[in-house]
Amino acid sequence: MDIAETIGGTLTEREFSPFREKWNIFRKDRSAVFSLWFLIFLFVLAIAAVLLTKYSSPFNPATVRLPEKFLPPLTPFTSDLVQLEDAPPFNIYLLGTDELGRDVFSRMLQGTPVSLTIGFVAVSISVSVGVLLGGLAGFYGRIRLGPITVDTLIMRFVDLMLCFPTFFLILTVVALLPPNIYNIMIVIGLTSWMGTARLVRAEFLSLREQDYVMAARSQAIPEMRIIFQHIMPNAIAPVLVSATIGVATAILTESALSFLGFGVQPPDATWGNILSDGKGFIFDAPWLTFIPGFTILFVVLAFNLCGEGLREAYNPKLRQQR
Amino acid sequence: MTAFLVRNIGQRLILLVFISIIAHSVVHLAPGDPSLVDPMNPRMKPEDIARIRAAFHLDDPLHLQYAYWMRDLFTGQLKSFKDNQPVLEKLWDRFLNSLPLFLVTTLITWCVAFPFGVQAAVNRGSMLDKGGTLLAYTLISFPGFFLAYICIIFMVKVFDIPVIGMRTFGLEDAGLWFQSMDRIWHLTIPALIFASGSIAVLSRYVRSQMLEVIHMDYIRTARAKGLSEETVIYKHGLRNALLPFITMFGLLIPGLIGGSVIIETIFSWPGLGRLGYEAILNRDFPVILTLNFIAAILTLIGTFLSDILYAVADPRIKLN
Numbered sequence: 001m002d003i004a005e006t007i008g009g010t011l012t013e014r015e016f017s018p019f020r021e022k023w024n025i026f027r028k029d030r031s032a033v034f035s036l037w038f039l040i041f042l043f044v045l046a047i048a049a050v051l052l053t054k055y056s057s058p059f060n061p062a063t064v065r066l067p068e069k070f071l072p073p074l075t076p077f078t079s080d081l082v083q084l085e086d087a088p089p090f091n092i093y094l095l096g097t098d099e100l101g102r103d104v105f106s107r108m109l110q111g112t113p114v115s116l117t118i119g120f121v122a123v124s125i126s127v128s129v130g131v132l133l134g135g136l137a138g139f140y141g142r143i144r145l146g147p148i149t150v151d152t153l154i155m156r157f158v159d160l161m162l163c164f165p166t167f168f169l170i171l172t173v174v175a176l177l178p179p180n181i182y183n184i185m186i187v188i189g190l191t192s193w194m195g196t197a198r199l200v201r202a203e204f205l206s207l208r209e210q211d212y213v214m215a216a217r218s219q220a221i222p223e224m225r226i227i228f229q230h231i232m233p234n235a236i237a238p239v240l241v242s243a244t245i246g247v248a249t250a251i252l253t254e255s256a257l258s259f260l261g262f263g264v265q266p267p268d269a270t271w272g273n274i275l276s277d278g279k280g281f282i283f284d285a286p287w288l289t290f291i292p293g294f295t296i297l298f299v300v301l302a303f304n305l306c307g308e309g310l311r312e313a314y315n316p317k318l319r320q321q322r
Numbered sequence: 323m324t325a326f327l328v329r330n331i332g333q334r335l336i337l338l339v340f341i342s343i344i345a346h347s348v349v350h351l352a353p354g355d356p357s358l359v360d361p362m363n364p365r366m367k368p369e370d371i372a373r374i375r376a377a378f379h380l381d382d383p384l385h386l387q388y389a390y391w392m393r394d395l396f397t398g399q400l401k402s403f404k405d406n407q408p409v410l411e412k413l414w415d416r417f418l419n420s421l422p423l424f425l426v427t428t429l430i431t432w433c434v435a436f437p438f439g440v441q442a443a444v445n446r447g448s449m450l451d452k453g454g455t456l457l458a459y460t461l462i463s464f465p466g467f468f469l470a471y472i473c474i475i476f477m478v479k480v481f482d483i484p485v486i487g488m489r490t491f492g493l494e495d496a497g498l499w500f501q502s503m504d505r506i507w508h509l510t511i512p513a514l515i516f517a518s519g520s521i522a523v524l525s526r527y528v529r530s531q532m533l534e535v536i537h538m539d540y541i542r543t544a545r546a547k548g549l550s551e552e553t554v555i556y557k558h559g560l561r562n563a564l565l566p567f568i569t570m571f572g573l574l575i576p577g578l579i580g581g582s583v584i585i586e587t588i589f590s591w592p593g594l595g596r597l598g599y600e601a602i603l604n605r606d607f608p609v610i611l612t613l614n615f616i617a618a619i620l621t622l623i624g625t626f627l628s629d630i631l632y633a634v635a636d637p638r639i640k641l642n
Binding site: 031156159160162163164165166167168169171172173175176248252255256259260275279282289293296297298300301304305308 | 337345462463472573576579580595610613617618621
């Protein structure tokens with residue numbers, strides 16, 4: 001603590017750098033910092049999980065041990081009926097076993113990268129579409145295509161997409177398409193970009209009129225470079241904030257789809273389909289429901305709290321009120 | 323004013339046409355069609371499938387199918403693929419079942435979210451605010467179906483409340499009082515769970531709106547005049563903070579219909595969301611399409627009304 005303060009004291013100059021300033025605000029929100037560490041831990045875990053579940057036999061989530069089914073969490077492995085090479089990691093069922101005697105801990109591990117990937121890829125798709133359409137509407141909005149302007153065209157399309165009941169639309173498409181992880185990511189991404197598009201458009205509309213854009217134009221810098229090097233960095237902050245919360249929403253949507261049976265299909269495990277498989281045994285083996293349920297809750301909560309911390313840090317309006 | 327109304331309605335009608343086209347293309351372009359619902363059925367011969375496809379116009383080009391759908395919809399002739407019942411009648415029955423759920427949910431949401439959000443904003447940084455923020459985020463992050471399962475187990479075990487369906491089976495001969503209490507108990511739990519997520523979201527919005535308003539000059543003026551804190555907050559503050567929520571009214575409708583899929587499925591509530599879910603499972607295209615279409619119409623009516631209300635409530639807005 002002392003060291004940190006002395007370093008902070010000697011670095012007064014650097015406290016004025018934009019990133020430093022935001023980090024200082026973010027740091028004050030203890031729940032956001034805690035969530036950030038939790039998420040970093042989760043990423044490390046996800047990377048480890050990919051390697052472990054693939055190459056290490058105790059971590060194999062597909063190992064079926066029929067004599068060992070429905071064991072509660074923290075049961076040590078003592079069975080004579082199961083071969084030794086099928087023993088769970090550390091010779092203990094950390095999170096119990098399911099109806100086929102598969103180790104829930106390994107299955108949850110396998111689900112971690114899958115669920116995170118769905119969240120991140122879906123959000124990348126929605127952010128790309130949103131930034132592209134919002135940026136077009138904001139920067140080239142005045143150009144006329146026949147009777148209507150680009151801005152009208154794009155924003156009416158946004159209005160149109162907002163009229164659909166999103167979850168119902170996702171459900172319709174996912175139910176009709178063959179159920180696999182890619183379709184789910186694409187469909188979630190393509191139905192959730194409207195908020196981003198509106199944000200980016202509003203940012204571009206105000207940034208387009210700034211003096212530094214005028215200066216860049218007067219130097220005959222190509223338009224694409226103005227957009228991507230001069231305007232975009234200034235418009236991206238609110239997008240990143242909403243993307244953080246978007247990841248949370250995408251993970252929730254995936255779990256809801258899995259719950260209804262349209263999600264990632266077995267034998268691949270995600271948190272959502274472990275929960276939906278486990279719900280049938282909620283009275284005999286409550287851990288099969290509660291472990292994935294609370295995992296989803298905590299991860300989504302961490303993304304949301306992190307997003308809220310970022311929002312506070314990047315919103316100058318809120319800061320003035322302190 | 324009249325010009326504004328005419329133009330506004332015209333725009334919405336054009337939007338509606340595009341919505342119907344997109345909904346139609348999405349459903350019909352995706353692979354998987356009604357004749358494939360039961361591929362293992364040995365009695366389904368290829369000629370039967372061909373007959374079904376012809377009867378449902380599934381072999382016609384897309385624009386023709388769209389024309390058939392529109393014609394049948396507006397003449398009220400549209401029949402469900404599954405049971406050949408008129409779609410509009412089916413939807414109307416289910417809508418009547420969903421309506422109490424929607425109304426009670428909305429009522430609970432608004433009645434809880436507003437006082438709570440206002441208090442959190444007024445006492446910014448207090449225990450109430452911090453605890454409320456954490457609680458709100460927990461509720462937003464809770465997977466709805468998981469919360470529903472926990473609630474069902476808890477409520478049934480502790481309070482012995484009936485939760486599944488709209489009424490207890492076999493109570494048709496019971497007295498009116500008994501029946502209506504039974505109905506209300508069946509409604510309570512789904513509505514509470516349905517509302518929990520939106521309470522959290524809405525109270526966060528109310529809080530941030532109030533925070534913006536509270537720092538306005540007219541609030542300081544009102545305090546300087548010596549008005550009581552109650553009057554300042556609720557009469558001067560809240561009324562201004564409320565304005566943006568008028569516009570939210572219309573956009574809540576798609577969420578209600580989409581969100582009800584899970585809640586109604588879990589609680590076996592025979593409403594619109596469940597009908598939609600069943601229709602999706604059966605590839606019942608007319609029902610899916612019409613449900614989407616009606617949701618869009620309701621949303622457009624909702625946003626239209628809120629636009630007008632906004633102008634009525636805020637004299638600074640000029641309709642032109």
